[in-house]
Amino acid sequence: MKERVARLLGREGSDLPGMWLGTFHGLSARLLRLYGEAVGIRKDFVIYDADDQRRLMARVLHDLNISDKTFPVRQVVAIIDRAQNQGISAANFVASGPFDKVIASAYRTYEERLAAANAVDFGGLLLWALRLGSPDSSVAATLAERFDHVLVDEFQDTNSVQYRLVRFLSRRTRSITVVGDEDQSIYGWRGADIRNILDFERDHPGAGVIKLEQNYRSTANILRAANAVIAPNTERRPKRLFTNTAAGDPVVVFEGETEREEAEYVASTVQAGLAQGAAPRDFAVFYRTNAQSRVLEEALRTHDLPYLVVGGTRFYDRAEIKDMVAYLRVLQNPDDAVGLARIINVPARGIGNSTVDRLSALARDRGVGLHAAVEIAVREPDVLGQGPRHKVAAFAELLKSLRAAKDSLPPADLAEKVLADSGYRDQLAAENTVESEGRLENLMELVAQMREYEREAEEPTLADFLERITLASDVDSYDPEKGAVALMTAHTAKGLEFPEVLVVGLEEGVFPHQRSIDDDAAVEEERRLCYVAVTRAMRRLHLCRVRWRRLSGQQLGGVPSRFLGDLPAEVIDHVIMPPPAYHDEKTDGAGPWQGRWNRGESLRSMRGRGPARAAPMAQPGEITRHYDQGMAHGEEGELGLRVGSKLKHAKFGVGEVCAWQSVGDDFKVTVRFASVGVKTVMAKFLQRL
DNA sequence: AACTGCGGTGTTTTT
DNA sequence: CACCGCAGTT
Numbered sequence: 173m174k175e176r177v178a179r180l181l182g183r184e185g186s187d188l189p190g191m192w193l194g195t196f197h198g199l200s201a202r203l204l205r206l207y208g209e210a211v212g213i214r215k216d217f218v219i220y221d222a223d224d225q226r227r228l229m230a231r232v233l234h235d236l237n238i239s240d241k242t243f244p245v246r247q248v249v250a251i252i253d254r255a256q257n258q259g260i261s262a263a264n265f266v267a268s269g270p271f272d273k274v275i276a277s278a279y280r281t282y283e284e285r286l287a288a289a290n291a292v293d294f295g296g297l298l299l300w301a302l303r304l305g306s307p308d309s310s311v312a313a314t315l316a317e318r319f320d321h322v323l324v325d326e327f328q329d330t331n332s333v334q335y336r337l338v339r340f341l342s343r344r345t346r347s348i349t350v351v352g353d354e355d356q357s358i359y360g361w362r363g364a365d366i367r368n369i370l371d372f373e374r375d376h377p378g379a380g381v382i383k384l385e386q387n388y389r390s391t392a393n394i395l396r397a398a399n400a401v402i403a404p405n406t407e408r409r410p411k412r413l414f415t416n417t418a419a420g421d422p423v424v425v426f427e428g429e430t431e432r433e434e435a436e437y438v439a440s441t442v443q444a445g446l447a448q449g450a451a452p453r454d455f456a457v458f459y460r461t462n463a464q465s466r467v468l469e470e471a472l473r474t475h476d477l478p479y480l481v482v483g484g485t486r487f488y489d490r491a492e493i494k495d496m497v498a499y500l501r502v503l504q505n506p507d508d509a510v511g512l513a514r515i516i517n518v519p520a521r522g523i524g525n526s527t528v529d530r531l532s533a534l535a536r537d538r539g540v541g542l543h544a545a546v547e548i549a550v551r552e553p554d555v556l557g558q559g560p561r562h563k564v565a566a567f568a569e570l571l572k573s574l575r576a577a578k579d580s581l582p583p584a585d586l587a588e589k590v591l592a593d594s595g596y597r598d599q600l601a602a603e604n605t606v607e608s609e610g611r612l613e614n615l616m617e618l619v620a621q622m623r624e625y626e627r628e629a630e631e632p633t634l635a636d637f638l639e640r641i642t643l644a645s646d647v648d649s650y651d652p653e654k655g656a657v658a659l660m661t662a663h664t665a666k667g668l669e670f671p672e673v674l675v676v677g678l679e680e681g682v683f684p685h686q687r688s689i690d691d692d693a694a695v696e697e698e699r700r701l702c703y704v705a706v707t708r709a710m711r712r713l714h715l716c717r718v719r720w721r722r723l724s725g726q727q728l729g730g731v732p733s734r735f736l737g738d739l740p741a742e743v744i745d746h747v748i749m750p751p752p753a754y755h756d757e758k759t760d761g762a763g764p765w766q767g768r769w770n771r772g773e774s775l776r777s778m779r780g781r782g783p784a785r786a787a788p789m790a791q792p793g794e795i796t797r798h799y800d801q802g803m804a805h806g807e808e809g810e811l812g813l814r815v816g817s818k819l820k821h822a823k824f825g826v827g828e829v830c831a832w833q834s835v836g837d838d839f840k841v842t843v844r845f846a847s848v849g850v851k852t853v854m855a856k857f858l859q860r861l
Numbered sequence: 862a863a864c865t866g867c868g869g870t871g872t873t874t875t876t
Numbered sequence: 877c878a879c880c881g882c883a884g885t886t
Contacts, residue, residue, distance in 0.1 A: 361875090
């Protein structure tokens with residue numbers, strides 16, 4: 173982004189000194205590193221991510237004797253998170269009932285523990301940054317002078333604290349530009365307040381409004397579909413988005429039997445596109461929840477298609493990476509109690525829960541940090557038994573020697589030393605499983621990333637590296653140059669664009685998500701999310717749903733998403749997979765989709781549209797494909813391809829044709845085999861019965 | 862006192 | 877399906 177801004181300013185290659193550019197969290201961290209001491213934050217604080225936050229809260233609840241049955245950690249964290257996003261710290265948390273009183277006490281202790289650990293959580297970054305501007309802050313005046321202008325992108329996703337921060341930082345000149353679209357507000361659940369943008373003009377009398385209503389990205393058909401999806405929302409100002417581009421291809425609405433068939437459709441769509449000259453990176457697949465990525469990955473792998481999952485379990489969220497990072501963090505900041513508790517018995521060195529509990533109790537009794545308690549337990553023989561004491565002593569010794577090495581080694585070398593001296597590497601090597609090998613590879617990748625960081629950063633420090641990786645967002649790591657099909661959640665997709673987009677799982681309960689389904693405001697947000705997904709598409713869009721879906725162990729009956737029902741019939745083209753030839757109780761007419769699919773009707777409607785449409789504007793690298801080519805021509809080739817006809821494959825046996833596409837001179841046929849299920853094979857491998 | 866295996870439970874989205 | 881807590885085992 174910085175490079176692009178420099179280029180637009182005609183200052184290519186410049187680092188744009190004085191200009192700050194980053195996420196709210198990133199900029200807040202930067203402000204706090206520079207000025208935090210004015211509000212009581214040490215310069216070398218560490219940042220706790222959601223997982224650290226959860227662990228710390230679990231500890232707090234445990235220590236306060238709060239039952240995690242009535243107060244599940246996740247729930248308590250969620251409540252505190254919400255409070256933070258509204259600018260409410262523990263001191264301002266008003267407890268109205270007995271439940272809230274417990275939360276309030278947990279919140280207070282949690283804040284104390286954070287302070288003791290010299291740590292700041294995500295919400296805290298923003299809160300502390302905002303405090304820099306409070307009347308009693310000694311740097312408030314300096315900071316209010318610091319910037320001439322503030323520009324906020326994706327303004328519809330700012331929360332109350334972020335908005336107040338913007339107002340403070342622009343106090344001197346009152347010069348603010350915000351860019352946003354209320355229809356793309358998708359982070360309400362983490363405190364984003366859509367009113368920030370809807371009421372902006374009211375809050376800033378005299379503000380100029382520039383409406384960007386011409387869409388340069390998508391074809392007219394895609395734009396019509398998008399407009400239809402968003403139209404039912406009430407929390408919006410009506411807009412008239414228009415485009416001068418051609419209608420383009422119809423939006424394909426795919427209906428399959430199962431999620432595997434859907435994945436198969438995704439893979440064969442990509443494959444067909446590649447055969448027509450598209451590149452893998454021209455494709456993106458969006459889903460509502462990360463759990464949906466697995467089937468898609470499997471299908472793409474089977475088809476030998478390169479793909480990249482963006483987001484999901486972040487690389488830095490993997491257990492082994494977090495372990496290593498915890499080591500580094502503890503070396504960097506001895507007070508980091510959550511980090512210390514994480515590594516004290518990793519790899520297993522005989523320091524179990526009861527020992528840690530004792531150390532933690534000792535720390536509280538003496539009013540010291542966990543690391544100090546470790547030292548005390550080593551010195552004073554009565555705290556722990558003989559065995560545990562020796563083990564803890566060995567661990568303390570390990571930390572001491574690592575810490576001694578810290579300042580003389582660059583970050584990557586330090587990480588390697590940790591890997592070797594802690595016994596972590598040996599343990600993984602000894603395990604000698606596919607998983608342990610993978611973990612070792614991940615750790616080597618982390619070390620490689622650190623070396624890369626050392627090369628590229630102006631002043632590489634361990635602290636800075638650690639901050640980068642906790643604040644790194646998922647899309648930061650997405651590199652379109654990698655030449656792979658991109659897989660991501662609709663949330664992650666915001667701000668990106670792709671020539672051909674496939675959105676999967678358009679079923680009630682999946683998208684819109686089950687958790688939102690009986691809350692009107694939440695459904696509006698789901699609708700905006702769907703709008704975001706749809707508007708990522710430039711040339712081609714596929715909206716997929718299935719009649720049966722297995723998702724994280726449960727079977728869902730696929731009621732078509734309400735969003736599909738909002739699409740104007742003129743812009744869509746159906747691809748409907750027939751139900752399996754066999755009928756069991758699951759598929760035999762029962763279920764909410766009953767009567768919605770009908771092979772005869774769908775064939776008729778597809779035939780009715782005549783032969784394959786040629787794309788109005790052929791462009792370089794354009795993908796041309798005809799889903800209904802076969803049907804338009806009746807039977808295809810010597811095989812007599814017809815949906816529902818039976819063909820034989822040398823290896824897979826007899827199967828029923830589901831769909832096919834032309835690929836050069838040949839056809840790619842999707843067949844449901846009795847033996848192996850749905851496969852896509854080239855027609856030349858198929859014979860008539 | 863740590864570790865292992867089992868059963869039960871809950872499961873969005875992300876900085 | 878993955879994670880967590882628990883109970884029994886080493």
